[in-house]
Amino acid sequence: MDEISPQHPRAESLRIRKRIVDGFKLGLVVGEGLAAHGRGEAFDYFLGERTTREARKAIKAAAALLLLAENPVISVNGNAAALVPEEIVELSRATGARIEVNLFHGSRRRERLIARWLRKHGAREVLGVDPRFSTRIPEVHSNRRKVDRRGIAAADVVVVPLEDGDRTEALKKMGKRVIAIDLNPMSRTARAADITIVDNIVRALPLMIDAVRGLSRKSRTELRKIVEDFDNGANLAAALKAMRQRFKQG
Amino acid sequence: MDEISPQHPRAESLRIRKRIVDGFKLGLVVGEGLAAHGRGEAFDYFLGERTTREARKAIKAAAALLLLAENPVISVNGNAAALVPEEIVELSRATGARIEVNLFHGSRRRERLIARWLRKHGAREVLGVDPRFSTRIPEVHSNRRKVDRRGIAAADVVVVPLEDGDRTEALKKMGKRVIAIDLNPMSRTARAADITIVDNIVRALPLMIDAVRGLSRKSRTELRKIVEDFDNGANLAAALKAMRQRFKQG
Numbered sequence: 001m002d003e004i005s006p007q008h009p010r011a012e013s014l015r016i017r018k019r020i021v022d023g024f025k026l027g028l029v030v031g032e033g034l035a036a037h038g039r040g041e042a043f044d045y046f047l048g049e050r051t052t053r054e055a056r057k058a059i060k061a062a063a064a065l066l067l068l069a070e071n072p073v074i075s076v077n078g079n080a081a082a083l084v085p086e087e088i089v090e091l092s093r094a095t096g097a098r099i100e101v102n103l104f105h106g107s108r109r110r111e112r113l114i115a116r117w118l119r120k121h122g123a124r125e126v127l128g129v130d131p132r133f134s135t136r137i138p139e140v141h142s143n144r145r146k147v148d149r150r151g152i153a154a155a156d157v158v159v160v161p162l163e164d165g166d167r168t169e170a171l172k173k174m175g176k177r178v179i180a181i182d183l184n185p186m187s188r189t190a191r192a193a194d195i196t197i198v199d200n201i202v203r204a205l206p207l208m209i210d211a212v213r214g215l216s217r218k219s220r221t222e223l224r225k226i227v228e229d230f231d232n233g234a235n236l237a238a239a240l241k242a243m244r245q246r247f248k249q250g
Numbered sequence: 251m252d253e254i255s256p257q258h259p260r261a262e263s264l265r266i267r268k269r270i271v272d273g274f275k276l277g278l279v280v281g282e283g284l285a286a287h288g289r290g291e292a293f294d295y296f297l298g299e300r301t302t303r304e305a306r307k308a309i310k311a312a313a314a315l316l317l318l319a320e321n322p323v324i325s326v327n328g329n330a331a332a333l334v335p336e337e338i339v340e341l342s343r344a345t346g347a348r349i350e351v352n353l354f355h356g357s358r359r360r361e362r363l364i365a366r367w368l369r370k371h372g373a374r375e376v377l378g379v380d381p382r383f384s385t386r387i388p389e390v391h392s393n394r395r396k397v398d399r400r401g402i403a404a405a406d407v408v409v410v411p412l413e414d415g416d417r418t419e420a421l422k423k424m425g426k427r428v429i430a431i432d433l434n435p436m437s438r439t440a441r442a443a444d445i446t447i448v449d450n451i452v453r454a455l456p457l458m459i460d461a462v463r464g465l466s467r468k469s470r471t472e473l474r475k476i477v478e479d480f481d482n483g484a485n486l487a488a489a490l491k492a493m494r495q496r497f498k499q500g
Contacts, residue, residue, distance in 0.1 A: 010415075014282075021281035031271050034281055038288020045289075045434070240497065246436075247494040 013041060013049060016083065016202055023082025027113050030105045033079045036162070043183035044200050046243040051207060054238040055199040061230035062159070062179045062195045063211035064223040069157035069177075072097035073127075077104065080161045080201060081114045085121035087205035092123065094212045097159065100151035101128035104164050127151035137170055145170060152176075160189070161201045168192045181205075185239040196232055198239040263291060263299060266333065266452055273332025277363050280355045283329045286412070293433035294450050296493040301457060304488040305449040311480035312409070312429045312445045313461035314473040319407035319427075322347035323377075327354065330411045330451060331364045335371035337455035342373065344462045347409065350401035351378035354414050377401035387420055395420060402426075410439070411451045418442045431455075435489040446482055448489035 020037045023029040029037075051059075066072050074088055074097045081088070081101075092099050101114045115126040127133070127148040135149045145167060147153045158171055161181040165188025171178050172192050180193035181201050190196045197204050215223065270287045273279040279287075301309075316322050324338055324347050331338070331351075342349050351364045365376040377383070377398040385399045395417060397403045408421055411431040415438025421428050422442050430443035431451050440446045447454050465473065 017282055017285050020285060024281050031274065031284060034284035035267060035270075035288035035291065038285040038290070039292040041285065041289045042292030042434075244494065244497050247490055247497060 013044070016200070017041065020079060020082055023078065026082075026117070027110060028082045028117055029078040030110070032105055033077075033082075037079060040162075040183045040200070043243070046246045047183065047198070047200075047239075048242075048246060049200070051199050051203050052239060052242050054235050054242065055197055055204065056207070057230065058195055058197040058232075058235055059199075059204060059207050060211050060215070061227055062197060063208055063215050064218075064226040065157055065177060065179060065195060066091075066095040066097060066159070066212060067215055067218075068220060068223050068227065069095075069097070069155075071155045072157040072159070073151045073155040074099050074159045075102040075152060075161075075163065076100065076114065076118065076128075077102060077162055078110065078114060081117055083202055084161075084205045085118055087209065089118065089122040090209050091159075091205060091212070094209055094216075097157075098151050098155075099123055099126050100148050101126060102145075102147065102152065102167075104167070106146065137174060160193070161205075163189050165189050165192065185236045185243070190236055194232060195227075195230060196236060198236065263294070266450070267291070270329060270332050273328065276332075276367070277360060278332045278367055279328040280360070282355055283327075283332075287329060290412075290433045290450070293493075296496045297433065297448070297450075297489075298492070298496060299450070301449050301453045302489060302492050304485050304492070305447055305454065306457070307480065308445055308447040308482075308485055309449075309454060309457050310461050310465070311477055312447060313458055313465050314468075314476040315407055315427060315429060315445060316341075316345040316347060316409070316462060317465055317468075318470060318473050318477065319345075319347070319405075321405045322407040322409070323401045323405040324349050324409045325352045325402060325411075325413065326350065326364065326368065327352060327412055328360065328364060331367055333452055334411075334455045335368055337459065339368065339372040340459050341409075341455060341462070344459055344466075347407075348401050348405075349373055349376050350398050351376060352395075352397065352402065352417075354417070356396065387424060410443070411455075413439050415439050415442065435486045435493070440486055444482060445477075445480060446486060448486065 020029055024034055072095055074092055101111050111129045115129045118126050127150055133149045134146050135153050137145050137147055152158055157177045159179045168178055168189040169192045178193040179195045180189050181197045181204050182190045185198045270279055274284055322345055324342055326338055326349055351361050361379045365379045368376050377400055383399045384396055385403050387395050387397055402408055407427045409429045418428055418439040419442045428443040429445045430439050431447045431454050432440045435448045
């Protein structure tokens with residue numbers, strides 16, 4: 001029905017928005033997720049709707065950290081599942097990371113819907129849905145958070161696309177290394193994570209898969225150097241500066 | 251159910267969001283509208299969730315232009331109808347502007363729902379729903395846009411809250427004078443309009459009604475002077491500057 005003309009200057013952004021709305025209709029995404037997506041759109045707009053040089057650096061460091069990890073896990077919520085299901089599965093394959101459904105607005109039904117959706121897109125295993133493996137970790141402002149004993153609870157590195165600040169801080173307190181994908185460089189998630197990719201997940205994940213493949217033959221020493229050379233604070237400051245530039249051009 | 255504590259730092263913003271979500275449940279708002287609202291929330295956040303001095307100036311000029319207009323029309327979409335139905339009706343009464351339903355993601359059913367909703371809130375007449383009066387105007391990147399022959403097609407001044415850039419540009423090409431309410435001072439709508447109110451529609455409309463009442467006894471010469479003295483480019487630059495400040499604090 002709603003055909004988006006490819007000539008529309010915001011065609012790509014409108015196409016992505018349509019994917020979230022489709023996910024909403026399928027029950028993967030909640031209303032709050034739609035509003036959160038819109039907030040992301042505004043930040044992406046400030047970013048120029050492109051992957052910055054800083055984001056590329058963060059993506060490379062994230063790829064190196066994932067290759068070094070013993071038990072990496074990709075934490076997936078409704079929005080991530082709706083936007084990039086195939087890319088999540090591909091990243092999981094390329095890195096050996098397990099996939100875990102982890103929701104802020106959780107419900108058993110939605111967890112199962114998302115798990116089925118990911119399997120439909122090629123995932124062989126999806127954690128976070130079997131209550132026999134469920135355990136809880138302390139979280140500051142929300143209910144205690146449910147995680148999978150085989151997944152996030154046991155992970156050394158967790159990828160959190162589109163995550164809430166409390167959750168990221170909770171993961172940090174448990175000693176995990178966190179890779180965040182967050183369009184807001186000022187968010188608590190962005191600041192709490194070890195590596196923050198300030199980019200749209202739709203652009204960032206394919207680049208991350210490429211980066212993992214590009215680095216797969218490097219030695220652990222080389223990979224460690226890439227991670228150590230990455231300065232998240234400086235990278236966030238640069239991302240913020242790029243956004244500020246847009247305001248000046250306005 | 252979802253009670254919002256008045257102590258919550260973002261209580262007002264959450265209350266407004268609830269109105270959009272309620273509108274979605276009623277079928278007035280589409281999923282894309284929820285995302286668009288979230289996008290607006292982010293811009294409002296940068297604005298400090300307040301009406302700036304610049305916005306007040308634009309509101310005054312808009313009120314003067316509406317009082318000068320021969321055939322003013324308020325173009326209403328789902329989000330505007332959900333957020334400020336009473337204010338739309340009140341502004342229409344105070345200025346003699348006709349109300350027209352005009353949707354980006356259009357459907358006959360939703361048009362009728364919105365018209366009924368506006369009537370429920372006091373509107374005596376709602377244009378844009380009777381196919382006998384429907385005509386089309388050229389629009390660049392989307393399908394040709396449907397308008398009412400008695401409304402937007404015949405208007406000299408059109409108020410477009412929350413409008414798409416293509417539509418605003420199409421109206422300008424037809425020689426209309428456009429008053430936009432848009433939280434993004436860099437948008438094509440903001441730049442194409444004659445008077446752009448960079449403010450949340452929820453705050454701006456009541457102020458616009460007050461301004462119309464305050465100016466209603468002024469002569470046409472005085473009103474014309476107010477409109478002529480208003481510089482939209484300078485006003486947008488000032489709004490942008492206000493937002494830039496927030497980024498610096500980040």
